Amino acid sequence: MITLDGVRKVYPGVVALDGIDLNIPAGQIHGIVGQSGAGKSTLIRCLTALERPTEGHIWVDEQDLSSLTPNQLRTARRSIGMVFQGGNLLDARTAGQNIAYPLKVAGLDRGGRRERVQELLDLVGLGDRGDSYPSQLSGGQRQRVAIARALAARPAVLLCDEPTSALDTQTTEQILDLIKDVRDQTGVTVVIITHEMSVVRETCDAVTLLSKGKVVQSGRLDEIITDTGSRLGAAIVPPPKVDEIPPGTTLIDIAFTSRPGEPSGSHVLSLVAELGADVTAGTFETLGSAQIARLVLSVENARVDSTIAALAAQGIDAKERAA
Numbered sequence: 144m145i146t147l148d149g150v151r152k153v154y155p156g157v158v159a160l161d162g163i164d165l166n167i168p169a170g171q172i173h174g175i176v177g178q179s180g181a182g183k184s185t186l187i188r189c190l191t192a193l194e195r196p197t198e199g200h201i202w203v204d205e206q207d208l209s210s211l212t213p214n215q216l217r218t219a220r221r222s223i224g225m226v227f228q229g230g231n232l233l234d235a236r237t238a239g240q241n242i243a244y245p246l247k248v249a250g251l252d253r254g255g256r257r258e259r260v261q262e263l264l265d266l267v268g269l270g271d272r273g274d275s276y277p278s279q280l281s282g283g284q285r286q287r288v289a290i291a292r293a294l295a296a297r298p299a300v301l302l303c304d305e306p307t308s309a310l311d312t313q314t315t316e317q318i319l320d321l322i323k324d325v326r327d328q329t330g331v332t333v334v335i336i337t338h339e340m341s342v343v344r345e346t347c348d349a350v351t352l353l354s355k356g357k358v359v360q361s362g363r364l365d366e367i368i369t370d371t372g373s374r375l376g377a378a379i380v381p382p383p384k385v386d387e388i389p390p391g392t393t394l395i396d397i398a399f400t401s402r403p404g405e406p407s408g409s410h411v412l413s414l415v416a417e418l419g420a421d422v423t424a425g426t427f428e429t430l431g432s433a434q435i436a437r438l439v440l441s442v443e444n445a446r447v448d449s450t451i452a453a454l455a456a457q458g459i460d461a462k463e464r465a466a
């Protein structure tokens with residue numbers, strides 16, 4: 144659905160994006176994370192074709208954005224919905240009028256607009272608030288209207304730039320649930336820029352970490368979290384803390400995914416017991432229907448290498464924890 148091939152964006156004296164290759168399949172919720180200045184906003188501006196890459200190509204919904212004429216670009220932008228931090232609604236228009244605006248631009252008649260606006264208000268759980276002005280809505284409700292507006296023209300892609308950073312924890316959860324529901328119901332592909340790892344953990348199927356305009360790591364969330372060597376994985380689901388290491392032992396981090404109907408969780412635990420290792424601490428995280436486990440084992444110093452090898456032979460990622 145979205146493909147970036149060797150994308151570079153150079154501003155005078157600054158390389159904001161430095162050779163980005165990325166593939167985001169249809170229907171995926173993909174998080175883009177990275178420190179301030181990493182290039183996240185530049186990437187999203189390139190995806191909306193508000194900026195043209197200095198080099199490389201971007202395909203959105205099978206269209207090469209770099210090859211389009213200004214007219215074609217205007218049309219292509221209709222297949223891209225945008226949601227910003229704080230919603231960016233027009234204050235002088237009601238929720239319904241805000242949602243209707245892109246439909247008017249797209250040339251839909253008054254009756255068609257009214258019907259679609261109501262459908263969208265219902266979709267975001269604000270069926271009876273179409274006549275409210277943004278100032279009469281809570282932050283979470285404004286963001287719901289912003290999501291409805293972004294979806295109005297039935298885009299193939301929904302780009303969300305820090306969609307929950309102005310919201311409290313409970314409202315954040317509701318908005319993230321809404322984004323997931325919308326994806327499930329419409330099949331829209333979602334890209335979320337965020338600095339909050341909880342947003343990635345709770346919402347995304349896949350994640351990309353940017354640093355200084357380059358991709359540091361990119362992949363499916365379960366794969367990244369079960370990679371015990373990944374700093375991104377540890378930021379998303381921190382490995383359990385251990386205060387005291389039993390004397391004469393070494394700590395080994397392991398991580399694995401367990402899905403319904405698969406015996407992997409109990410299989411790993413019996414393997415750990417067979418190897419004579421102790422489970423010192425553990426964290427479990429639910430991702431969709433899968434359980435991700437991060438365990439810390441304590442193993443006699445002399446048996447560290449053989450334990451890691453035995454776990455690796457069973458396909459379990461294991462890493463000695465640095466002292």
Ligand SMILES: Nc1ncnc2c1ncn2[C@@H]1O[C@H](COP(=O)(O)OP(=O)(O)OP(=O)(O)O)[C@@H](O)[C@H]1O
Nearest residue numbers: 154155157159177178179180181182183184185186
């Ligand atoms: N229009 C511009 N002109 C010049 N430099 C720019 C421009 N936009 C971004 N940059 C530079 O490009 C780099 C990447 O910026 P960008 O805003 O994409 O980062 P970011 O990851 O979104 O950061 P933040 O999380 O703080 O928003 C920075 O060094 C920034 O100063």
